[in-house]
Each structure stands twice: as structure tokens, then as C-alpha cells.
Amino acid sequence: MNNQIWETRPLEIWERAKELRAKWQKSIDESAASENALLAHGNAGRLDWSVGFTGLNIIEDNPVGAMLANKSDEFSRKCRMAAEIRGWGRELCGYVNNCWGSMFLGRQSDGSEFPMREMSVPFPDPCDQHTKRGQQCMDLSPIPRWGSDFTMYLGPRDPEREKAMIEHKVYCTLHVINEIERVFGREFDDEKLIAAIGLRPQIEIYAREITQLMTNIPSPIGQKDLNSFYTVGMLTKVDPEETLDFWRSLRDEIKWRVDNKIAAVGTERYRWMEAHPSPWHYLKYYRYMEKYGAVCIGSQYTHMMAGTLELKEDGRLGPTDEPRLPKDRSIRTREDALRATMLQARIPCGFKADEYFRVTAITDFAKGFHVNGAIMPLWRGGVGCTLTRKEQALRLNEIGVNTLHYEGSQPGDRTDMDEHHFLDQLDMWMENQGLRMLD
Amino acid sequence: MITCGIDVGLENIKVLLLKDDQISARACGRSGGAGRSAAAKALWNDVLKSAELSASDVSKTVATGRGRKDVTFADFCVTEPIADAKAALRIYPKAVSVMDIGADQVRVIPLSEKNGTSQPAFNQKCSAGLGTLLRYMSMRLEMTLDDIGACAHNPAGGVTVNDGCIVFAELDALELLNQNTGREDVACAIIEAVVVRLNAILHDKTAPPKEGVVLIGGVAKNAAVVSGLKTRSGIDFIVPNHAEYGGALGAALLAAEN
Numbered sequence: 191m192n193n194q195i196w197e198t199r200p201l202e203i204w205e206r207a208k209e210l211r212a213k214w215q216k217s218i219d220e221s222a223a224s225e226n227a228l229l230a231h232g233n234a235g236r237l238d239w240s241v242g243f244t245g246l247n248i249i250e251d252n253p254v255g256a257m258l259a260n261k262s263d264e265f266s267r268k269c270r271m272a273a274e275i276r277g278w279g280r281e282l283c284g285y286v287n288n289c290w291g292s293m294f295l296g297r298q299s300d301g302s303e304f305p306m307r308e309m310s311v312p313f314p315d316p317c318d319q320h321t322k323r324g325q326q327c328m329d330l331s332p333i334p335r336w337g338s339d340f341t342m343y344l345g346p347r348d349p350e351r352e353k354a355m356i357e358h359k360v361y362c363t364l365h366v367i368n369e370i371e372r373v374f375g376r377e378f379d380d381e382k383l384i385a386a387i388g389l390r391p392q393i394e395i396y397a398r399e400i401t402q403l404m405t406n407i408p409s410p411i412g413q414k415d416l417n418s419f420y421t422v423g424m425l426t427k428v429d430p431e432e433t434l435d436f437w438r439s440l441r442d443e444i445k446w447r448v449d450n451k452i453a454a455v456g457t458e459r460y461r462w463m464e465a466h467p468s469p470w471h472y473l474k475y476y477r478y479m480e481k482y483g484a485v486c487i488g489s490q491y492t493h494m495m496a497g498t499l500e501l502k503e504d505g506r507l508g509p510t511d512e513p514r515l516p517k518d519r520s521i522r523t524r525e526d527a528l529r530a531t532m533l534q535a536r537i538p539c540g541f542k543a544d545e546y547f548r549v550t551a552i553t554d555f556a557k558g559f560h561v562n563g564a565i566m567p568l569w570r571g572g573v574g575c576t577l578t579r580k581e582q583a584l585r586l587n588e589i590g591v592n593t594l595h596y597e598g599s600q601p602g603d604r605t606d607m608d609e610h611h612f613l614d615q616l617d618m619w620m621e622n623q624g625l626r627m628l629d
Numbered sequence: 630m631i632t633c634g635i636d637v638g639l640e641n642i643k644v645l646l647l648k649d650d651q652i653s654a655r656a657c658g659r660s661g662g663a664g665r666s667a668a669a670k671a672l673w674n675d676v677l678k679s680a681e682l683s684a685s686d687v688s689k690t691v692a693t694g695r696g697r698k699d700v701t702f703a704d705f706c707v708t709e710p711i712a713d714a715k716a717a718l719r720i721y722p723k724a725v726s727v728m729d730i731g732a733d734q735v736r737v738i739p740l741s742e743k744n745g746t747s748q749p750a751f752n753q754k755c756s757a758g759l760g761t762l763l764r765y766m767s768m769r770l771e772m773t774l775d776d777i778g779a780c781a782h783n784p785a786g787g788v789t790v791n792d793g794c795i796v797f798a799e800l801d802a803l804e805l806l807n808q809n810t811g812r813e814d815v816a817c818a819i820i821e822a823v824v825v826r827l828n829a830i831l832h833d834k835t836a837p838p839k840e841g842v843v844l845i846g847g848v849a850k851n852a853a854v855v856s857g858l859k860t861r862s863g864i865d866f867i868v869p870n871h872a873e874y875g876g877a878l879g880a881a882l883l884a885a886e887n
Contacts, residue, residue: 568753584834587748597753608754614695615751618708618736622749 196408196453203436203443207418210436214426221247222305228374231327232311235424236338238390238531239363242383242524243376249305253425255285256470258292258299259602263471265299266291270603278326280571284603290326308374310335311366334373336366356532363528380524387521387530389430393423396437397495402507403444404487405559408453409461410444413486414476415454417468420492437495457483457628460620463556465566465579466491471604478613481627482620487559490552500554507558548578549585556591563592563623569600594619630688633676634880635669635703636712637696640732640761641847642669644676645877646687647885654680655874666699673702691884693876695733704884710738710749712879717843719882720869725841728831728866729875730848732760735830737837750833755793756826760848762795766802766819770812778851780816788814792822817853824857831862844868845875 221229227245230237234248258266269291270284276294278287293304310333312324328335339355339362367378397420403410419440423433446452460482466489469475476486493499502508521527556564564586566579583593596615599606620626631653636643637660646654656676661668669692677684684702692700693712700706709729713736717727729736735752752759767774788810790801798819805815831837842864848854849872859866869875 587834592748595753606754611754611757618710618749618751621708622710622738 193459196451196456196458198453198456201411201415201443203440204418206436206439207422210422210428210432211418211426214428217247217428218249218305219302221245222303222307228308228370228376229305230309230311231307231324232338233313234427236313237311238386238534239367239383239528240427241386241430242367242378242380243370244379244382246370246376248311248427249307250425251289252285253421254292255283255288255602256467258288259284259470259604260473261299263604266471266602266604269295270605276326283571284600284605288602293327293330306331307333309333309370311338313338334369336369338362338366356529359532360525360528363532364525367524378524380527383524383527383531384521386430387527387534389434390531390534393434393437394495394497396434396441397493398497398499398509399441400437400444401488401493401496401499403441403448405507406448407461407560408451408455408458409485409487410447410452410454412454412476413464413468413488413492414473416488416492417473420495424495453485455480455483455485458485459483460485460563460623460625461559461561462486462563462565463559463561464489464491465552465564465582467601468492469567469598469604469607470601472607472609472612475612475616478616479620482625483628484563484620484625487561490555493555498551499558500551501558505557507554549582552582553585553589556586556589561591563594563619565594565596567601568595568597570597570606571600571603592619592623630885631682631686632881632884633673633687633690634712634877634882634884635673635690635692635694635697635700636874636876636880637665637669637692637694637699638731638733638847638876639695640764641873642672642694642696643874643877644669644672645874645881646676646680646682647878647881650885652878655871655877657873660696665696666701669696669700670702689884689887691880691887693880705887707880707883709734709876710736712876712883713738713845714740714879715882716845716875716879719878720845720875721841721843721867723841724843724867725838727843727845727875728827730760730827730844730846730854732764732847733758735759735827735846737831737833748834750830752826752830755795756830758795759823759826760846762798762819762823763848763851763854765799766816769799769802769806770816772812772816774851777816777820778853780813780820780853788818790815790818790822792825798822820851820853820857823848823854824861827854827858828861831858831864837862837864839864842866843875845872847873849873849875 218229221227230246230248232248232250234250237248240246240248258269266288270287272291272294273287278290292298296304298304307327310324310328324335339359370376371378422436462484464486498510499507500510521530566583568579586593594615596612597606631646631648634645640660641657642660643657645652654676656672658668658672690703692703692706693709697706713727713729717724717740724740726737726739735756736749738749739747741747763774763777767777788805791797802815802819844866849868855866855868
């Protein structure tokens, strides 16, 4: 057992992260209120092309629903009830019911007006929640809705199929852009899109460096920190240049922490990972685990800004060898640019993919981060988060990683959370591995 | 040397004394709800009195169970899987796994040669409170727990209750009684539902071994449950006398070791 104590201290970049987040929230509220700006509902991580429309902001249900769950259990319960009395229940996840409920109530958790969307661009997805998302905000207003197909599939890798899917996606998107231009009288700026395309891979490089830095012992930051950063530039989009600069600064600070052995948890002696989204309504359990000297190094979900990773021969996590930008021609037209964005976004993040991502990728992840244990919630509803969770646990057990399951409604819904049982299980699980709570 | 193990469960407290590695006294009492700490202390005093001992005669006391932290006079606490594993290896030195079925929780703990335990499986929510269900149903059916334990586990006439949720199981049972179904048949249906849930926990991670599995906890005293579980799982469980004291025994053994 490692009894070393490391120095720990808060991140200096916190204030800047908060400013960026507040800026994003302000942009959303202003978009809803302003006649010059547009607010679209959609899956922000897949709508990179939106930068081509000046004043177009994207808001996604997931981060809104997660934030609602985190900020106020009381208000998020009201939201879910507001959704339920309109006919939406457990078939939709907590994120969606929180967000839609807030929309139905017409207000956010701080009492401010709910920012109504002016269009909806949802995409079909293995998780049917994503597909349904556009429906209510469209029906309520009403507003235009355009489908935005998702370039992924299940089964073995098939480059020809990918090529066809990407072309399909490119032409779907061209149609959506043309329609927005027609309906709202806005002009799409191809040059802005082309300029932004080069930025995403750079952000990914910084994010990947952060992921690799977190494989160090002690980990320089933990999951609770990462939860605050991983949406910046993905689900909560602000100016691309500003986002890039933020990730560069974050990388610099985390590298400094690694160089100086500054730990997220000063007593780190146990490393654990999660499976995908955190229980946003109960983030304090990270602090509980810290009492055992246990640091959560994240999940495939919170490391998704780093792109798809695999275990290299040297035992370190590195990028897969997939091409992320077309190499055979330069980007000159809107179509070229869209194809490039689709190629960048083509590789699905772990929880939505086939056997490699479900099984091999999670063991690669565990090995790369040198984890001792994994906590893998079994959610009753929504977002596909529970898919294969038990299968993954068995594969982790085979490589010597201890696993714990607990049940709950969904990361954005505290209904089924049983705090006393959960903490009791954590105690038993940790003690069973020879760890006792530190004084 | 005299050591003491106290297992503070959701419904019952078990106190067990070991003298020179042999069980010298034991007692079981209600856990007392909000007065759990006082109830543990009172039961402990009763056991000492019956054994004609004073507190100073006890070298070390170890607490386990859900309410272990309420035993303020314990020298230290251990979580249930640790105590279960220790008890199982004492009960049957060649044990490869132990299953503990309590009022609230069910645990399956594979035993490893390396460090005693490995990868325990716990009940999830729908299987919580199986022991408590049996007690509630005994009151509802106006039968003793022993009466229920004497029932055959296969209900006559295909009478069933919900086997996914104990709340629904109890409501189903009530409805069956309202339909004039015989209470023994209702009891059998309840036992079958409990057995189905237990078998699911046994198979939570991997197929369990068929031999060398020790069964402890209060529900292990219920012959109908044990019989049904043996049939359904194919496991020839080792069930000790006084199975409900398994956790307390493990705690007392750990007290002697430390």
C-alpha cells in the first residue's frame, strides 16, 4: 500500500472555466431574447458546422438536464413532473425530462425565462432519446425541424459503408444549411467553417495530452475536475479560438502539476474509473471515495474530447490510427469542409459503438490509467449508458480490475438513488480490497 | 482469550463470544431502530451476564453489519464481506464461496486463497429486503417464520407472486388472500419469488461453484428457501447450525486475530 502524501491545490484555471461557462449561458439567453441571434436545439457535439452562421447558438438537452439535476433536485423533480403530465415518462431519460419540463414550465432553475429554441436539428441515434429530442420543442413553439443523421453503425469496420454514410451525412447537412438560409434569411459563411475545421483537431491534441497526463501517479486532476471541462467546446460551444486557447492553458497547467507532483487527491493510493456519465445529482460521492485515498481518473465519456484512444505497445494510451482530416485534397468548398467535419466526427465515442468500443476499449482505458477499480452504474432509463455495462465489468475483472455496480434512475434523475445503501456498498467494496478509510 | 463479535443488522443484532477459539455464548435481539446503539449495548451486557463475564474479560470486540458504527464500544469495525469470509472458512475450511442472506442485503463472496475474498456480488434494489419480506409475510399470513419454512417451496396450482419487487410481491400476496387462496400456497409463492431473486444474485457475475458454498444469514434458517435455492441453483449448500450468527462469528474471529 502506497502511503505517500502529495501536495494538492486548486486549479488556477477555474475562474477562466467559470467565465467561459457563464459566457456560454449568456450567449444562449441572449440568443433566445435577441432578434438578431438564433438559438437551435440539437446535438451540439455533432453540429460543428453551426459556426458558419453568425449568431447561431446550439443548445443540447443533455447538459441542460444534467445541470438541472446538479443544481436543484427540487426543481428537476418539478421539471420531470411537468414532462410527465404531458405524457412523457420513464421511456425518456432524466436529461430530456428535466430539459423539456423546464421548457414546459417556461423557466430555468434560477427563475429566469427558459430560452426557447427557434429551430431543431436532432439526429437519429442508437439511443432513441436523442432521436425524439426535437419533437417537443418543435411541437410547443412551433419551430422548424430538420433531421441530422449520425454517421455510425454497429458491426465490424466497413470503410466502404463509412464512405457512403459520410456522403449521405454531407448532403443531409447541405440541405439543413440551405433551409436555415432560406427560412431565416441568414447567409452561411463558408470561410468561417473552413477556418474552424483546423481548430478541432488542435483542441483534440490538447485534450489528449491532458488524458495522457492523467495517467500519471498521482493524477493531477480527477473526474470531478474533468466534469467541469469536458463539455467546453463540445456540448457548450463558445468562440473556437477562445476554446482552443482555454484547452492549451488547461494542458499547460496540468503539465505543470504533473511536473511538480501536484495531486488531485493528496493521499492517492487507489485509482478508479467510472463508466460514462456521472450521477450529476450526487457528485459528492467522489469526495467520499477520497476518504479512502481513492481518485477517480474519469471515464471514457469525460475523456471523449481526447478522441478515440487505444493502448500502444509502450503501455500508454494514444490515438487510433484513423485519418482525422482528408489527406488527399485541400478544403476549398462548403462540401469539402462538411466532409472534413464528418470525418472528424465519424469515429464514435465509446458508449455507442460495437465490440471494440464496448469491450476492448474499456480494458485499454483501464490499463492505460492503471486503475484498480471501476464503478459501473446500472441506470434504469435512458441514454444507452447501461448497455453492456455488466459485460464490460466481466472483462475488467479478467484483467484484475475490481468492479462495483449500483442502480439508479439515470444520471439526471435522482429518483431511485439510495444514498445509504450506496455508501454502504462503497464501504464494503473498498474494504474488501484491503482499503480502510483514512483518518 | 475471550473475544466478541457483534453483527448489527437491519432487523436483528447478533452477539457472539469466543473463548479460546470456541463459541462460549451467543444471543440475538431486535436491532431497535433509532435505539440501535443502546440495543447493541444491552444485548452485549446480557451475553456477558449469561456467560458470567465482565466487560474487562473481553480482550477485543469487533462490530460488523449495517449498524456496525453504532457499536461505540467496539475496538474496530469490519464490513460484512470480510466477516462473512472469515466465518465461512471457519465453518468449512475448504469453502470456495459464501452467500449471506439477511433481512436487507444479500451478498455472494467468492473466497480466494490470495487475500480471502474477491469480487463480491451484492443484491441490487429489487432484491433488497428479502428477509424482511419473509417476516412481513409471516405477519400478514398469521404464520410463524418456522411455519413458512416448513412449506414446500413449490406452490400448488401455479400460484405466483411478483418475483421482481418485494413490494409488488406483498401486494400480490394480499390479492391472493382476498381471492381465498390458501395461506400455505401464498407462503409457497412468496418463497419461490425469494428463491428466484436469490438465484439471480448467485449468478450475477459468473456461474457459481456447485460445491463448497457456505450459506449464512438469518434467511438460511428457512428450510423452504434453502431447499428451493438448492433445487434452482443445483448447489449443495453448507448451512451451519445458527447460520444467522455467521457475521458475528467472523467478527469475533477477526477480533481474536488482531
